[in-house]
Amino acid sequence: MSYPLWLRCEKKLFERRAALTPTTCQKLIAAGYSISVERDEQRIFDDKEYEDVGCTLVPNNTWPTAPLTTPIIGLKELPVSTEPLKHVHVHFAHCYKRQEGWDAVLTRFHEGNGTLYDLEFLQDATGRRVAAFGFHAGFAGAAAGALAFAALRDGVSLGELKPFPEENEMVSAVKAKLSGRKGVKALVIGALGRCGRGAVDLFRKVGLEDSDIIKWDMAETAKGGPFDEILDVDIFINCIYLSSKIPPFLTASQIEQAGKNRRLSVIIDVSCDTTNPYNPIPIYSINTTFDKPTVPVDVGSPENPPLQMIAIDHLPTLLPREASEQFSADLLPSLLELKNKESARVWTEAEALFKEKMAEALSFNV
Numbered sequence: 001m002s003y004p005l006w007l008r009c010e011k012k013l014f015e016r017r018a019a020l021t022p023t024t025c026q027k028l029i030a031a032g033y034s035i036s037v038e039r040d041e042q043r044i045f046d047d048k049e050y051e052d053v054g055c056t057l058v059p060n061n062t063w064p065t066a067p068l069t070t071p072i073i074g075l076k077e078l079p080v081s082t083e084p085l086k087h088v089h090v091h092f093a094h095c096y097k098r099q100e101g102w103d104a105v106l107t108r109f110h111e112g113n114g115t116l117y118d119l120e121f122l123q124d125a126t127g128r129r130v131a132a133f134g135f136h137a138g139f140a141g142a143a144a145g146a147l148a149f150a151a152l153r154d155g156v157s158l159g160e161l162k163p164f165p166e167e168n169e170m171v172s173a174v175k176a177k178l179s180g181r182k183g184v185k186a187l188v189i190g191a192l193g194r195c196g197r198g199a200v201d202l203f204r205k206v207g208l209e210d211s212d213i214i215k216w217d218m219a220e221t222a223k224g225g226p227f228d229e230i231l232d233v234d235i236f237i238n239c240i241y242l243s244s245k246i247p248p249f250l251t252a253s254q255i256e257q258a259g260k261n262r263r264l265s266v267i268i269d270v271s272c273d274t275t276n277p278y279n280p281i282p283i284y285s286i287n288t289t290f291d292k293p294t295v296p297v298d299v300g301s302p303e304n305p306p307l308q309m310i311a312i313d314h315l316p317t318l319l320p321r322e323a324s325e326q327f328s329a330d331l332l333p334s335l336l337e338l339k340n341k342e343s344a345r346v347w348t349e350a351e352a353l354f355k356e357k358m359a360e361a362l363s364f365n366v
Contacts, residue, residue: 002034003339004070007055008063009040012076014290016044016163016320017133017327019075019091019119024328024335026053031336036070038062044163044320063087071338075119076314077105084112088341092119094313096357097242100275106361109354117341117350122334130346131330136316136323138198138239139167141270142186143174143318144310145235146206148266148294149184150177152306161290161312163320170319174206184208185263187230189249190239191215195270199237225249225280231258237268238281245278252283255307256300265307267297272313284309290317 005028007020020028022045025035036058037050051057063072066087074091080101085108093116095102109116122130148158164170178184186203190196196217203213214233221227224247230236231254238249255262273279274287288295294308316323337344341351 002032004067005033005035005335005338006058006063006066006070006072007035007037007050008072008074009038009060010042010074010076011061011079012314014317015076015314016042016317017075017314017324018043018045019073019324019328019331020335021045021324021328022049022053022055023325024332025050025055027332028335029054033335033339036066044324080104081108083108085109085114085116086112088115088117090117090119090338094120095361096121096353097273097276099273103361103364106358107365110358110362115351116354117347118354119331121353122331122346122350125345130334131327132194133316133323133327134194134239135198135201136319136326137270138188138195138200138237139202140170140198140315140318140323141195141237141239141268141310141312142188142199142202142235143170143206144293144312144315145186145237145266145268146174146184146203147177148268148308148310149235150181152265152308153181157296157308158294161293161318163318165321167319167322171202171205174202178206183212184235185212185214185233186235186237187214187216187233188237188239189216189221190241190271192217193239193241195239195241199239199270221249226251226254228254231255231262231264233264235266235268236264237270239270240280242271242273242276242278242280246280248282249280250283252298255283255297256304259300259304262299262305262307265305266294266310267307268310270315272311274311274313284311287311287313 035055037055039047039060071088095105151158188196188199230250288311297307297309299307334346341347
């Protein structure tokens with residue numbers, strides 16, 4: 001008897017990645033799973049690629065009609081709604097760190113008697129995430145930041161960002177925009193993690209000198225912010241994973257006080273903790289998007305040089321095929337255990353965390 005899975009479409013604008021790729025689906029089917037895949041013109045993988053490996057294609061956005069015993073697999077959060085959630089859902093819900101609307105999301109699961117296995121919190125026996133987009137998030141974030149820096153030097157703001165078919169094309173495009181601009185300096189905070197390593201890799205591949213890529217991690221930030229050193233680079237990229245309150249890395253007063261002496265012109269918050277009360281870059285309040293990738297930061301005076309912020313919460317979709325393949329391959333061992341979710345450690349721990357967070361949400365609303 002096969003174990004069913006349902007890959008839903010993504011409703012987030014510009015999102016082209018998939019939690020399950022045709023490659024992963026083929027391996028799951030060989031292991032005894034049956035997979036329904038919603039048709040999706042936005043997804044980087046053609047519907048036929050799934051059909052060719054044995055998936056059953058179903059109409060777009062029909063997962064609410066799926067049997068309640070079928071887990072629904074997705075990537076990004078579901079659209080805002082009050083409709084109760086009755087299924088088992090596997091996706092990034094962005095509601096466990098008290099982000100904006102977190103309690104409403106969890107209440108939907110309570111009211112529908114559904115379950116959330118949040119992809120961000122699936123962990124192996126050592127406490128490390130089983131799958132993450134970190135490397136590609138950092139790589140793409142650094143690329144977006146370099147493009148925004150080049151645009152500012154040309155006197156304009158960065159226009160719409162469109163996904164690249166593969167990494168080499170992204171690197172070539174960024175190199176071309178930076179051509180002739182020597183001595184560009186970047187600071188990566190969280191440089192030793194997956195995300196930070198991705199950012200450093202991009203900066204190296206587009207031609208920044210290694211001495212101009214400043215790599216900070218826990219040792220360098222241990223003294224606590226704010227850090228004036230951030231003001232002395234061209235591009236600052238935040239790649240940390242925020243799990244608790246920390247002193248801010250940069251403040252509005254620092255920026256204003258630096259005045260015309262500030263070198264910093266672009267900030268990329270890959271972590272994108274915009275609505276997190278512990279946001280370590282409390283100088284902006286909205287996420288940016290692929291069609292409008294930057295937002296100006298208040299610099300105190302029109303005479304001061306401009307400063308722009310990038311805070312796109314799904315940066316890896318700039319490299320949708322490669323990022324999806326890497327993530328899905330890392331997730332595969334856990335998915336192979338999903339049919340034993342009542343006893344498999346990765347799933348029982350994820351369910352226990354869900355119940356803990358749902359209890360928090362219910363008490364929060366009392």
